[in-house]
Amino acid sequence: MTPAPDSAPAPAPFPDPQRAWAYLPASPLSGAADGPLCGLTFSVKDLYGVAGWPLRASTRAPVPDLGESVLVRRLLDLGASATGKTHLHEIALGITGMNGFGGTAHPFLPERVPGGSSSGAAVSVALGQVDFALGTDTGGSIRVPAAWCGVVGYKPTKDHPAWSTAGVLPLSWTCDHAGPLARDVSTIVRVQEALTGRQVEAQAWAGVKVGVWLPEGWVDGTVQEATHLFAARLAGLGATLEAVTFPDVLDAYSPIVLSEAARVHAEALRQADPGFLPFTLASLRQGQALTEAEVQAAFERRAAYRTRLDDLLTRFDVLLAPAVPTPPPLTGQEEAEVQEGRVPLRRAVLRLTAPFSLLGAPTAVLPSSAPFVGLQLVGRHGQDNRLLGLALGLEGQ
Structure with missing residues (x-):
């Protein structure tokens, strides 16, 4: 456990008014010269351990150091070069x-x-500073910034062997996923192919069964229209579509994540004021206060939700859903204005994205017809290449 050092000016190969970069070394970590990812650059979310680089998790509180990330090392060995570390919530x-x-x-x-x-x-990718970015996703943490920044995000099936979370500071080991963001599906497919050694073929949509999850009142008019237009696009390519329902899973998600996050940061929480922002500290203290019975009940609800999702994904090849309830909110905005009224922003977002990280289903986020509004495609567990192939089949059409 090491204290987070003060933020220090870093050598900047490009301007950073967005404060996207947490650490920029004097020179990138160069990938292997003969690897299949040679020529690609990537940024690393500052939860991943990188040899010789600090780990702060964008906090001034002390955080555990879990050693070197298996995934970062693998990408370097495959030829990609790491530019630096990016900030996170x-x-x-x-x-x-x-x-x-x-x-x-x-x-x-x-x-x-x-x-x-x-x-x-997401910012490093959207601005073209790197070819792809390593993120993590516990409740939407790849998919939400991909959606609001107009880029592509991919959350693999939980515990996908190619996307190791070893050497990554966890938030919730039950829900955490490692995954990439990029400006196009093709780049994500290239990385997936290099990591798995398996080719991803572009898939046609003719005959694909799509369940459309658009919960009534949960989004604003812009997102609703974008979802309908995307669904019509799939129908035009020969897919069959049917509306589906799925419950709000936050009664399972929140206790599991908060209780596990409190355990991850238990040593820091022994201090009266460890250095977390007030909301973060309050959330971690809330997690500490949960009883074993409350957490066990959340896991039982999770199991029931998993059965419901499995049933849906038996009937449908993929699900289509909004990734965000509205276009990007203003900094400091605490509520979202959706069709059912004003809803706390965190709740409005997470109830759309948390089901698929809580339950581990592979999910891709693609831009829609509306600026900075992304949509989710959710695949069957373990069928990541099929999902990416369907996404690839849409690119350029």
């Missing part, structure tokens, strides 16, 4: 990008948030 416990170093701003709308927790990851 403090310790990954949030969806806007706020942290102990000022927070990250949207890449193109400076008064708005980029989404989180992989905020700097």
Whole structure:
């Protein structure tokens, strides 16, 4: 456990008004010269351990050091070069990008948030500073910033062997996933192919069964229209579509994540004021206060939700759903205005994205017809290449 050092000016190969970068070394970590990812650059969310680079998790509180990330080392061995570390929502416990170093701003709308927790990851990709970014996703932390920054995000099946979380500071080992963001599906597919050694073929949509999950009242008019237009696009390519329902899973998700996050940061929480932002500290204290019975009940609800999702994914090849309830909110905005009224922003976002990290289903986020509004495609567990192939089949059409 090491104290987080003060933020220090870093050599900047490019301007950083968005405060996306947590650490920029004097020179990148170069990948192997003969690897299949040679020529690609990537940023690393500051939860991943990288030899010789600091680990702060965008907080001024002390955090555990879990050693070197298996995934970062693997990508370097495959030829990709690591440019530096990106900021995140403090310790990954949030969806806007706020942290102990000022927070990250949207890449193109400076008064708005980029989404989180992989905020700097999305910004580094959206601005073309790297070819792809490593993020993590516990409740939407790859998918939300991808959606609000207009890029592509991919959350693999939980515990996918190619996307190791070893050497990554956890938030919730039950829900954590490692995954990439990029400006196009093709780049994500290239990384997936290199990591797995298996080719991803572009898939046609003719005959694909799509369940459309658009919960009534949970989104605003812009997101609703974007979802309908995307569904119509799939129908035009020969897919069959049917509306589906799924419950709000936050009664399972929140106790599990908060209780596990409190255990991860237990040593820091022994201090009266460890250095977390007030919301983060209050959330961690809430997790500490949960009883074993309350957490066990949350896991029982999770099991029931998993059965329901499995049933849906038996009937459908993929699900289509909004990734965000509205376009990017203003910095400091605490509520979302959706069709059912004003809802706390965190709740409005997480109830759309948390089901698929809580339950481990592979999910891709693609841009829609509306600026900075992304949509989710959810695949069957373990069928990541099929999901990416379907996403690839849409690219350029």
